[in-house]
Amino acid sequence: MSDGEAAAVQNRELRKDLAAVRRRGLSAALLVLAAIDLLVFARTASGASKTIFELNAAPALRVPPIHIPVFGTLVGLGIACALLAVVQYLWKGNPRTFLLLGIGLALSGVAFLAWAGQGKTVDVEGLLTTSLIEAVPLTLGALSGLLCERSGVINIAIEGQFLIAAFVGAVVGSATGSLWLGLLCGALAGGVVGLLLAVFTITYRADQIIVGVVLDAFALGLTTFFLLSLLVPNQMTLNSPAVFGPIPIPLLDRIPIIGPLLFDQNIMVYLTIVILVAVQVALFQTRWGLRVRAVGEHPRAAETVGIKVLRVRYRNVILGGIVAGIGGASFTIGSTGQFAHNMTAGLGYIALAAMIFGGWRPLGALGAALLFGFFDALQFTLSALSAPIPSNFLSMFPYLATILAVAGLVGRVVPPAADGQPYARE
Amino acid sequence: MSDEPLRPDAEPRGGGSTLARFGRFLLSGNAVIVTLLAFVSALVLGGIIIVLASPAATTAWGRFGHAPGAAFAQSWHAIATAYSALFIGSIGSPRGIVQAIASGDGHSISSAFYPLSETLVSTTPLMMSGLGIALAFRAGLFDIGGQGQLILGAIGATLAGFLMPGLPIYLHLPLAIIVGAVFGAVWGFIPGILKARTGAHEVITSMMLNYVGLNLLTYILTTALFQAPPRYQPVSKVVAGTARLPLLAGASLRVNLGIVLAVACMVGVAWLLQRSTLGFKFRMLGANREAARVAGVNISMQYVLAMTLAGAIVGLAGAFMVLGVDHRIAAGYGGTIGFDGITVAILGRGNPYGVGLSALLFGAFAAGGRTMQLDANIPLQLVQVLQAVLVLFVAAPGVIRTIFRIRVRGAGRVFGGWSG
Numbered sequence: 001m002s003d004g005e006a007a008a009v010q011n012r013e014l015r016k017d018l019a020a021v022r023r024r025g026l027s028a029a030l031l032v033l034a035a036i037d038l039l040v041f042a043r044t045a046s047g048a049s050k051t052i053f054e055l056n057a058a059p060a061l062r063v064p065p066i067h068i069p070v071f072g073t074l075v076g077l078g079i080a081c082a083l084l085a086v087v088q089y090l091w092k093g094n095p096r097t098f099l100l101l102g103i104g105l106a107l108s109g110v111a112f113l114a115w116a117g118q119g120k121t122v123d124v125e126g127l128l129t130t131s132l133i134e135a136v137p138l139t140l141g142a143l144s145g146l147l148c149e150r151s152g153v154i155n156i157a158i159e160g161q162f163l164i165a166a167f168v169g170a171v172v173g174s175a176t177g178s179l180w181l182g183l184l185c186g187a188l189a190g191g192v193v194g195l196l197l198a199v200f201t202i203t204y205r206a207d208q209i210i211v212g213v214v215l216d217a218f219a220l221g222l223t224t225f226f227l228l229s230l231l232v233p234n235q236m237t238l239n240s241p242a243v244f245g246p247i248p249i250p251l252l253d254r255i256p257i258i259g260p261l262l263f264d265q266n267i268m269v270y271l272t273i274v275i276l277v278a279v280q281v282a283l284f285q286t287r288w289g290l291r292v293r294a295v296g297e298h299p300r301a302a303e304t305v306g307i308k309v310l311r312v313r314y315r316n317v318i319l320g321g322i323v324a325g326i327g328g329a330s331f332t333i334g335s336t337g338q339f340a341h342n343m344t345a346g347l348g349y350i351a352l353a354a355m356i357f358g359g360w361r362p363l364g365a366l367g368a369a370l371l372f373g374f375f376d377a378l379q380f381t382l383s384a385l386s387a388p389i390p391s392n393f394l395s396m397f398p399y400l401a402t403i404l405a406v407a408g409l410v411g412r413v414v415p416p417a418a419d420g421q422p423y424a425r426e
Numbered sequence: 427m428s429d430e431p432l433r434p435d436a437e438p439r440g441g442g443s444t445l446a447r448f449g450r451f452l453l454s455g456n457a458v459i460v461t462l463l464a465f466v467s468a469l470v471l472g473g474i475i476i477v478l479a480s481p482a483a484t485t486a487w488g489r490f491g492h493a494p495g496a497a498f499a500q501s502w503h504a505i506a507t508a509y510s511a512l513f514i515g516s517i518g519s520p521r522g523i524v525q526a527i528a529s530g531d532g533h534s535i536s537s538a539f540y541p542l543s544e545t546l547v548s549t550t551p552l553m554m555s556g557l558g559i560a561l562a563f564r565a566g567l568f569d570i571g572g573q574g575q576l577i578l579g580a581i582g583a584t585l586a587g588f589l590m591p592g593l594p595i596y597l598h599l600p601l602a603i604i605v606g607a608v609f610g611a612v613w614g615f616i617p618g619i620l621k622a623r624t625g626a627h628e629v630i631t632s633m634m635l636n637y638v639g640l641n642l643l644t645y646i647l648t649t650a651l652f653q654a655p656p657r658y659q660p661v662s663k664v665v666a667g668t669a670r671l672p673l674l675a676g677a678s679l680r681v682n683l684g685i686v687l688a689v690a691c692m693v694g695v696a697w698l699l700q701r702s703t704l705g706f707k708f709r710m711l712g713a714n715r716e717a718a719r720v721a722g723v724n725i726s727m728q729y730v731l732a733m734t735l736a737g738a739i740v741g742l743a744g745a746f747m748v749l750g751v752d753h754r755i756a757a758g759y760g761g762t763i764g765f766d767g768i769t770v771a772i773l774g775r776g777n778p779y780g781v782g783l784s785a786l787l788f789g790a791f792a793a794g795g796r797t798m799q800l801d802a803n804i805p806l807q808l809v810q811v812l813q814a815v816l817v818l819f820v821a822a823p824g825v826i827r828t829i830f831r832i833r834v835r836g837a838g839r840v841f842g843g844w845s846g
Contacts, residue, residue, distance in 0.1 A: 200825065215814070218810075392641040403630075406620075
C-alpha cells in the first residue's frame with residue numbers, strides 16, 4: 001500500500017468518527033449560542049429598552065428604521081437557537097452541515113446587535129457595506145489560492161502578492177495618474193510573484209509552503225524598503241493616487257436596502273463578482289476546469305491522457321497571482337489610496353483561511369470572506385456603540401473558525417488530493 | 427510521495443590529485459557551497475536593490491550615455507556604504523576593537539564591542555525560534571506558528587516576572603523561564619493534538635494561532651492585571667529585577683545570559699535528536715511516516731510531543747527577549763522573529779548546529795541593519811530582503827545549480843502538502 005493510499009484509508013476512518021462527533025459538536029455549539037442569548041444577553045437586558053436598526057440612511061430612498069424590543073427579541077431568538085440545536089442533534093445524515101449553524105449564527109448575530117445597541121441606533125447599512133468592502137480582497141485572495149491549489153500548488157504567497165500589488169498599484173496610479181493603469185500593473189505584479197512561485201515550486205520543485213512563506217517575507221521587506229527609501233521622500237508624486245469612485249448602476253441602485261449596498265459600489269466590487277462567477281463557471285462547467293481539477297487530483301493520470309501537467313500548473317499559478325494582484329490593488333487604489341507599511345496586515349492569510357473554510361470552492365470562499373468581513377466590520381459598529389465587548393475577541397473569530405473548520409468540526413473540507421505535491425514526468 | 431524527485435547525481439568518486447578532488451567537491455555543490463553561492467547571489471540582488479533606491483545612483487544611470495563611469499562609481503559607492511555599515515554594525519570595526527583593547531580603557535572597549543553584543547542579543551531569540559521550528563521539521567511537521575508561540579512565551583515570562591516580586595533570583599528567574607516555556611508549549615500543543623486527533627493540518631492551525639495570540643496580546647495589554655499604570659499605553663508592567671537574565675559584559679552592553687542558555691538549548695536539541703529515543707522516533711517520523719508506523723511508533727503521540735516541545739522552545743525565545751532585554755511586553759511584541767525562525771531553520775537545514783550558525787548570521791544582519799539604517803540611511807528592511815533571497819535559493823538548490831552551472835545533490839523535501 002502506498003503512502004497516499006494508507007493516508008486515504010486513515011482519513012476515511014477519521015471522517016467516519018468525525019461525522020458523529022460533528023453532529024453532536026454542532027448541536028452543542030448551537031446550544032451554547034442559545035444559552036448565551038438567554039442567560040447572558042436576555043438576563044442583562046432591561047425589559048423596556050428598544051434598539052433601532054437603521055437600514056437606509058440616504059435621504060433619497062429612506063427606509064424607516066426598525067424599532068426592536070430588546071428583551072422579547074432575545075428570548076425569541078434564544079428559543080429558536082435551542083430548537084435548532086435539538087433538530088441538529090436528531091437529524092442524522094444532515095446533508096448540509098453548515099446550514100443550521102449558519103442560521104443559528106445569523107440569529108445570534110441579530111440578538112447580539114440588539115443587545116449591544118440597547119437604547120441606541122445600530123447602523124446596519126454601514127455594517128453590511130463595510131463587510132462587503134472588507135470581503136473584496138479576501139474573496140480575490142481566496143480565489144487566487146483556489147486557482148493554484150485546484151491545480152496542485154499551495155499558494156501561501158497570497159499575502160506577498162497582495163502587498164506587492166498594493167504597492168505597484170499605488171505607485172503606478174500615482175505616477176501616471178491613471179487608476180486603470182495602476183490596476184493593470186498591480187495585477188501584473190501579482191502575476192510576477194505568481195511566476196516566481198511557479199518557477200521555484202514547479203520547475204525547481206522546492207517545497208511549496210517554504211517558498212510561499214519566504215516570498216511573503218520577501219514582499220514585506222521589499223515593499224517596506226522602497227516605501228521608506230523612495231516613496232516617503234516623494235510622497236506627492238509616487239504615493240498619492242486617486243481612488244476608484246462608486247459607480248451607481250441605474251435603477252438597480254434605487255432598490256431599497258440592497259440597492260446602495262450592492263449596486264452603488266466601486267469597480268473593485270463589480271470586478272470581484274465577475275471574477276468569482278468566471279472562476280466558478282470555468283472550474284466546474286468547462287473542459288479547462290476539468291483538466292485543472294484532474295491535475296490537482298491525480299497529475300499522473302492527467303498526464304497519461306495527454307494533459308500537460310506542468311503547463312496547467314504554471315498557467316494557474318500565474319493566473320492566481322493576477323487575481324490576488326487585483327485584490328492587492330484594491331487595498332490602495334480601491335480604498336485608501338496611499339500605500340502604508342504592511343498595510344495588508346495578514347489579510348492574505350485570512351484569504352487563505354477563507355479558501356479552506358469555503359472548502360476549496362469559489363462560492364464557499366465568497367461566503368467565508370463575507371463572514372470574516374462581517375466580523376471585521378462588527379468591530380467598528382461595536383466601538384461606535386461603545387459595547388462592552390473587547391474588539392480583539394471579534395478579530396480572533398476568523399482564525400478560530402478556520403481552526404474548527406480544518407479540525408473537521410464544522411462542515412467537511414477536503415483539499416485536492418495532489419495539493420502540495422511536486423510533479424516530475426517519468 | 428511517489429512523485430519524489432530523486433536525482434541520481436552520484437557523489438564524485440575516484441582518485442586524481444588533491445586539487446582535482448577539491449575541484450570536484452566544489453562542483454558537486456554540497457550544502458556549504460550552495461549556501462555560500464546563495465549568500466553571494468543574495469548580496470548581488472541586494473546591491474541591485476540598493477542602487478535602485480539610491481537617487482544619486484539612479485540619476486547617474488540616467489546619464490549613462492554621457493558618463494558611464496559615473497554610473498558605476500555612484501552605484502559602487504551606494505552599495506559599499508550600505509554593506510560596510512552592515513558589517514560595522516554587526517561585527518564592529520576591527521581596527522577600533524584592536525585600538526580599544528590596546529588602550530585598556532573600559533569605556534572604549536565596551537563601545538568597540540557594542541556591535542558584537544547587539545549581534546548576540548539579536549541572535550538569541552532567532553536561535554531559539556529556529557531550534558523549535560527545526561525540531562518540528564525533523565519530525566516532518568511544519569510549525570508555522572512561531573510568532574504565536576513566541577508571544578505566548580513572552581506573556582508567560584512577563585506574568586511570572588511581575589506577579590511575584592520578592593522571590594530570590596535563583597527561584598524567580600528559573601520560574602519565569604519555565605512559565606514562558608509552558609505558555610509556548612500550550613500554543614504548540616494545540617496544533618499537535620488537533621493533528622493527532624482530527625488530522626487538521628498543522629500549517630493552517632498554527633498559522634491561525636499566530637493571529638489568535640497577537641489579538642490575545644493586544645487584549646491583555648488593556649487589562650488591569652497586565653497594563654502598566656497609569657494605563658494610557660499598551661505596555662505591560664515591568665518584570666522584577668529578580669526575574670531578569672544577568673548581563674554578561676557590564677551595564678553598557680545588552681548581551682546577557684540568554685545567549686548562553688540558547689547555545690545550551692542548541693546542544694540539548696542536538697543531543698535530543700541524535701542521541702535520545704524520542705529524537706530517534708521524531709527523525710523516523712520525519713524520514714518516512716509509514717515506516718515509522720509499521721515499526722510501532724505511536725505517530726499521534728509523536729505529533730503532540732514534537733509540536734509541544736517545539737512550542738516550548740519557541741516560547742523560550744519570547745521569554746529570553748522579555749527577561750534579558752526588554753523587561754516588558756508591548757502591542758505587537760516579537761515582531762517577525764517567530765516568522766524569521768522559519769527561515770533560520772530552513773537555512774540551517776534543520777540541523778541544530780546549522781540553525782545556531784544561521785541564527786548568528788541573521789542576528790548579525792539584524793544588528794547591522796539597525797546601524798545601516800542610522801548611518802547609511804538605508805532602511806532596515808533591506809536585511810529582510812537579503813534573508814528571504816538567501817533562503818529562497820537554499821530551499822531551491824536547483825536554481826543555484828542553473829545560475830552557477832554546478833551539480834547539486836537534491837535536497838530532501840521537508841514537507842508534503844495539506845493532506846500529508
